[in-house]
Amino acid sequence: MLDQEKNWGMLLGYRLYVLAFFIFLAAPLVAAGTFAFNDSLFPALPWQGFTFDWFFNDTEPKLGMFHDRRLLRGLYYSFIIATAVSGLSVFVGTCNAFLFTRREFPAKNFFYIMMIVPLVIPGVILGISILVFVSSIANGIEESYGIELEFMRPGILLVVLGQFSFITTITTLVIIARLKKFDGAMEEAALNLGASRARVLMTITLPFLRPAMIAAGIVAFLVSFENFNTTLFLVGSESPLTITMFDRMAKVGSTPVLNAVSFFLIVGSGLLALISILIQRDRSSE
Amino acid sequence: MTSKPDFDLECSNVSKTFGPVRAVDDVSFEIPSGSFFSILGPSGCGKTTLMRMIAGFENPTAGDIRIKGMSVLGTPPNRRNVKMVFQHLALFPMMNVYENIAYGLRCAGAGKAEIATKVKDVLERIALPDVGEREIHQLSGGQKQRIAIARCMVLDPDVLLLDEPLGALDLKLREAMKIELKLLQHQFNTTFVYITHDQSEALVMSDHVAVMNSGRFEQIGTPQQLYHKPASAFVAGFVGDANRWNGRVAEARDGRARVETSAGLTLTCTPGSGQTFRPGDAVEIFVRPEFIRTSARNGQDAANDGAGDDGLEGIVDSLLFNGANSRALVRPPQGEPIEADITLTGGPEDIRPGETVRLSWSPDQALCFAVGTAPR
C-alpha cells in the first residue's frame, strides 16, 4: 500500500516535470507572440493595451506587417526559396531513398555515411564553404574569360543550394524510413498482374511513398523557412524573412511588428507541422 | 497452331544458382490442367525460387518453363498469364478492394463496364459480394486471403501460384482456410500450384504433391503415395510423423531385412521402393506412430501381435493427450523414446505413465532406406 502511494507520488512528480517542460517550451514563443498585440512602439513591458495595429495598420510608425513591404518581400523570398528547396530536396531525397534501399553498389556504406554527413556539418560552415567555392569559380571565370556569371554570386540560387545541401539529408532519411516499410512483393504483385514497370512506379510505389514525400516536403519547407546560419552567408539582395528580421533587429530597431511576424510564423508553422504529423499518422494506421 | 497442350505448366530440367548456392537443381515436372499441385519442402529448399522463376521474377540458369505448351523464358513477368498469391498477400493498401481487383484488368486495358462486371462476378464467386468499397485494413485475415485470390482469378490465369499463403494466419483460421482453398480451386477449376512447408496443408488440399529437398524434387505423387509409399528416407521422415532408427542390415531376404539399430534393438523392416540391401549396409527405419499398437503388458501379453509382428516392451514416459490424436512416449530398453498413437478415453483402461507396455507393429509398416540423403 505504502509502495502504491510512493508510486503515485512519483508519477505525479513526473507529470509535473513534463508539464513544466512544456511550459518551458512554450514560454518564449508565447512571449514573442503576445507582444504582437501590445499597443506600444517597443516590444517590452509595460502592457499598453491591446491592438491589431502591428498586423494591419498602414502608417508609420506603427506600420503593420501586412503593409510592411520589406517584411512582405522577405516573406515572399522565403516562400520562393522554401518551395524550391522542398521540391528539389524531395526529388533528390526520393532518388536517394531508392538508391540506398533498393540498390547494391560498391562502397554503399561509405556513401551512406556521406549522405548523413551534411546534417552534422555546422550550418555556418556549409554556407561558407559553398560561398567560397562558388565565388572562386566565378572569379576564375571572370578573370580568365571576362564573363560575369551572376547566378554564381550570392543570391537566391546559392541560398537554395546551400539549404538544399543539408535539407536533402533530412528528406532522404524520412523517405528511406517509409520505403523500408514497403513490401517489395507489392511491386512484384503489380508486375504479376500485368502492369509495366513505369505503371508499377506510378500506381504502386509512388502512391505508397506519397505521405512520406509530403511530410518530407513540409519538413524541408519549414527548415528552409527558418534557416539562418547557412543563408546568412549566401544571401544577396533578395533577403528571406529571417535575414530581414535579423537585419531589422540588429540594424534598425525592433518594433512589435517583429512579434507580429513571429506570431504569424508560429501559427503558420504550427499548422504545417500539424498537417505533416497527421499525414504521417494517417499512414501508420495501415 | 499446335494441338491443345495437355499440361498447363511444364518445367524441364530447371536450375537456378545464386553464386555458390544451387537454389533449384534440375527440377522437372508437369501439371495437368485444372489440378491442385503442391510443392512441399523444408525452409530454404528452393520452393520460392522455383515459383519466382515460373512467375518470371527470376531467370532460370538452365532448363525451360512452358505454360500451355509455350516456352515463357523470354517473356517478362507482366506478360505471363501466370498469377501469384504472395505469402503476405501484397494487397495494395492505398486502394480499396474494388480497385485492388480491378488493377490487373485496368493494366490489361479493359473498359469500365467490363471491369465492373468482372469484379462483381469474382467477388460473388468468393462469397464476398459486398466488400468492394472496403479498405484493405478493414478486412479479416481470411477475407484478405480470398481477395488476394480473387485479384488473380479475375484475370483468368492459366496457372495460379500460391506461396505459403496461409503462413501468416492464426491456427484456427488456417484450418478453415485449408478447406476453403480447396473448394475455391474446384470452383474456378484453374491449375493451382501451392507452396508450403506444412505437410498437413499439402496432403489435405492437393491432387499431387512434389516433395522438395535442397533444390531437388525427391518424389512427386498423390498424397497417399507420399504417405504410404515414400520414395526416399527424406520423404518418409518429412511427410507425416515417424519414429526413426539408424542401424545396419544383419540379414536381408524375402523382401525383408533384419536390422540391428545403433541402440541395440533388432527390428524387421521392408525396404522402401527401389531399395535393396546387403548385410552390413547402413539403413534408416521409419515407423509411423499410428501403426504402432500399444497394449498393457499385464493384459493379453503378445497376443495382440500379428504373425511376425515386431514388438518390444517399454515404460510409458509420458502421455500427450490431444483428444483423438493422443500419443504415448514409450521408453524402450535401449535408445530414444518411441511415439505411439493411442486413444485416451479418461476411463480406467487408459494406460498411465510409468506402466510397462508392449508396442508392436507389422514389418510391412516399417520402411527402411539406405542412409544417404540426410533428412531434416
Next chain:
Amino acid sequence: MTSKPDFDLECSNVSKTFGPVRAVDDVSFEIPSGSFFSILGPSGCGKTTLMRMIAGFENPTAGDIRIKGMSVLGTPPNRRNVKMVFQHLALFPMMNVYENIAYGLRCAGAGKAEIATKVKDVLERIALPDVGEREIHQLSGGQKQRIAIARCMVLDPDVLLLDEPLGALDLKLREAMKIELKLLQHQFNTTFVYITHDQSEALVMSDHVAVMNSGRFEQIGTPQQLYHKPASAFVAGFVGDANRWNGRVAEARDGRARVETSAGLTLTCTPGSGQTFRPGDAVEIFVRPEFIRTSARNGQDAANDGAGDDGLEGIVDSLLFNGANSRALVRPPQGEPIEADITLTGGPEDIRPGETVRLSWSPDQALCFAVGTAPR
C-alpha cells in the same frame, strides 16, 4: 510461520476492469505445487491480464492472489518470486546470453562466482552449455525460447508464468517445443502456468487446464475431463474439433433428448453435465469427428450401427487426406457438411468423393447444451 502451503499459487475471486471492460471476472483457482497448469481461451478473453496480475504488473480490482500461501497484493513485481516468459520472450538484445541469464542474479546481489556457477548450471540443464557468449540474434527460435526459460529458472521461482511462448515459432518447431517444454517442467519440477489459445498445446502439456471465456473460467479440469466431459457448450466447441448443430428439444427422457435441428435432422443426444431439458428448449449438439463411423452404403448398410446409434446418409463432398488424421466432408440431405475421421490407406476399399456413405455415432458421444454462452 503457518504450515507449509499446499498450493504454489492461489487466486480467489480475482477481477480486473479497465474502464467499462471487464477483462477478468471473478476468477478463482489454485495450483498444486509442481504441476503444469494451462489457461486456454480465445484471443481477448483476459488471459494476459490475469497473468499480469499474478506477476504484479496490474493490480486486481477485487480478489486476492496468494503465492505459497502469502498474499502478494502489496508486493511490487520485482519482489514477487514469480517469473514470467513473455510472448515475444523479451530477451535483452543488448546483452549476450550469459548476461541475460545473469541479470536476475545480479539484481538479487549474487556474487560473481555464484552467478557463473548458476548460469553454467542452468545452461546445462536446458542442454545449451556452450551458448553463453552468443548474442541473442545468433540464436534460433527454439534456443531463444529455452534461454528465456533459463533466465527465469535460474532464479528458482515459486511459479513460472508463460504467456503464449510458442506463438511466434514456426510449425515444426512449435510441435517439438511442446514436448520439450513439458520435459523441462518435469526437470525443474516447478509450477508452470501456461497461457495459450491453442487447444492442442494446452491438452498435450498440462496436468490441469482452465478454459477461459470473456474473463471467466468456464471449466477447470484435466485435459481428458475437458475433452470428454465438457461442462459447457463453449468448452465443447473450443476444445477439440466438433460437428455442431442447433436445434430444439422435441422429447427428453431417460437422460437422452431428441432434437430437431434447424436444418431438419432429428438427432438423439446426451445432455452435457448438469444440463436438463424440457421440450422446446434451444440446444446445441456437439459430435466429434472421431466418434463418427463412416461406412460405404453398398456395404453392410446399417449393420455397422450399434444399438440405438444415430445415423444418416450423405454424399462425400471431399476427402481431406492427412495420413493418420484424414477426414471426410460428407454432405447430409439437409444442412452443413459433416466432418468425420476416416482412414485412407490408398487401397480400393477407400471411400471416394461422390459416393454415398452412412455416418453413425453413439448418442453417448453427442453432447448437447442449452444455447447460452455463445462459443466462438
Next chain:
Amino acid sequence: ETLRLLTWGSYAPEEVIKMFEEKYPDIDVEVTFSNNEEMIAKLRATGGAGFDLAQPSHDRVYAAQLEYDIYKPLDLSKIDTSVMQEKLLDGVKANTTIDGKVYSVPHQWGTSGLMADKSKAPDVSGWGDLCDPAYKGKTSMRLKRTILLGTAFSMGENPFEAYSDLDRYQKILDKVVDKLITCKDNIKAYWKGGDDLSALMLSGEVVASETWDSTAYKLYGENPNIVFVPPKTGALAWIDTFTLPRKGKADDAAYKWINFVLQPEIVKLMSASTGAIAAIKGGKDLMPEEKKAAINAAFTDADIANLQFFANIPPGVEDMEGKALEKIKAATGG
C-alpha cells in the same frame, strides 16, 4: 528596372521610396540593410555585383577598393554636387580618390560619442567615464572600432596619427585593450544595434553608453533626460557616402536616387528617419525640430570645432583592431 540599395538601417524610409517610385514609375527599389563591414564583405563575395548603390562611410572606401576592387568610379557629371557642403564633399573626395578617379560623394554625416541619462549620470563627459565605477553595471558600449578609437583619445593618444606607424598603433591598441578589459566589469552588456541600445537606455537598465548620435536624438524625443554627450576629446565624426558597386547594373537609377534624396524636402524626411545631418548646404536646418533641439542640447560650437573625422583605414589596421576586439571579448572580466 530594380535599384538595389545596400545601405544602413533607416537610410531608406518607406515614404521616400514611395515618392521615388512615384517619380520614376519604372524603377523598383529593393533595400538591404547592412553596416560598413558587411557591405564590404558582401561586395567582396560578389566581386561588386548584386547591388547598384552602396553607402559605406568615407573612411571605409579606399582600402576596400584597393584590396578587393569592388567599386566603380563615379561619373560626377551625373550628380548635382553643387548642393553639397563643399567641406564635406572635398573631404570625401580626398579620402576616396584612387588613380585620379573619385569613388564616393557624401550623403549624411553624424558623430559617435556618448549618451547619458542626465538625471542618473550627470557627470559623464569623456569616453573613460564609461568605466567609472560609479556607474558599475549600468554602462554599455558597442564592441567595434569606435570605442577603441575613443578610448585611445581619452588616454591622450591620437590613433589616426598613429595609422602611419603601425607598430606605434599596436602599442596604443595594447593599452586600449588593457583598459577596456578592466572596464568590462563596469559594463552591463555590449550593445549590437540601435534597438538594443534604445531598450537599454529607455528602461534605465543602462545610464551611460557609447552611441551613434542619431540614436541619442531619437531617445531625446522619448525622454529629454537622455542626451548626446560629445566627449571632451571630441566626438568622432563620420560621413556616409554614395558609392557604386563595380558590377552594379542600374547606374542611372542610382544617380537618380542620389540626386533625389539630396532634394531639401526629401532630406527632411530622411533626416527625420536617420537622425543624421545631410551633407548639403543648410543640412542642419532641415533636421526636424525635436532633433535640432537635441543637437543644440548636445553640441556647443566648440564641440563642433572639436570633431574628429574618421581617417582612412590603411590596410592591416582592420586586422589589428579585429584582434584587439576579440581579446576584449574573450577576456573574462566580470
Next chain:
Amino acid sequence: MNQADFKRLSLILLFMPFALWILLLIILPHIGMGVLALREKVGPRVYEFGFGNFIDFAMEPIYWNILFRTGSMSLLVTALALIAGFPIAYYIAKIAGRRSRGALFLVCLIPLWVSDLIRAFGWILLLRETGVVSSTLLWLGLVDAPVEMLYNDITVVIGLVYTVILFMIVPLVSTLDGMDNAMIEAGYNLGGNGWTVLRRIIVPYAMPGIISGCIIVFMLTAGSYLTPILLGGKNSSWFTETIYEQFITRYNWESGAAFGFLLLAFTSFVVWLGLKLSGQTLAGTVARN
C-alpha cells in the same frame, strides 16, 4: 542481358543526383575551403601557400579558448539536453496514452519549426531586466529589485538547450518507441528495481538513440550562431562568431576558412571520440531515424 543493361542504367540515373549533390555541394566546397585556408595573406592582393592561418590560430590562445569554450559548453548543453529530454521522451514513448502521445509529440515539435531568431527574441523578452519574468517576480514580491537574467553564460546554455532539445527528443522517442514494453516488465520481473531497469535495460537499449541525439545536438550547438550572439553576455564568444568575424568584419576569408576547418575537425573529432567510447557507429545511430 537487356535487364542487366536496364539495371545498370537505372542505377546510374539514381546515383547521379546523389553524386552531384554530395560532390558539388559538400566535397568540393570543403576542399575549396581547405585550399583557401592554406592561402596566407601577405599583403593587399598578395597571397601565398602556407599554413600561416593555422599557425596564427595555434599561436593565439584567445582562439584556443574560444574553441574550447564552444566545445565544452556544447558538451554541457548536450548533456543537459539529454538529462532533461530523456524523461520527456520516455514519457511520450512509454507512459502517455495512445492519443495524447501524438499531441505531445506535436507540441514538442512546434518550436522546432520557428526560427532561432524568434526563439531567442522570445527569451530576450522574457529574461531581460525589465522583462516578463523579472517584472513578475517583482510584482509577486519575490525580489525587491529587477533581476537581469540575460547576457550571461547560463542564459546562453538555457537558450541553447531550448533550441536543440527537440533534436534530442525525436530520436529518443523513436528508439524508445521501438522498445517492447515487455522488456521493461521482464526487467522488473527478474528482480530489478527502477534504477537497475533504467541503467541496465532502458538506457543500453536506447543507446543508439541517445548517441544519435547527442551527435546532432552537439553539432547543432557547436555550429549555432544566433542564440549565443543574441543571448550571450559580454564574455561570451562563440567560435562561429569568430568565424563570422573573420569573414565579415575582417574580410579575412583565408583565416575564416581555416577556422571553419578547425571547427569542423574539432567537432568531428569529438563525435568520433564519442562514437568510439560508446561503441556505436554513425550509420547505426544518426542514420537510423
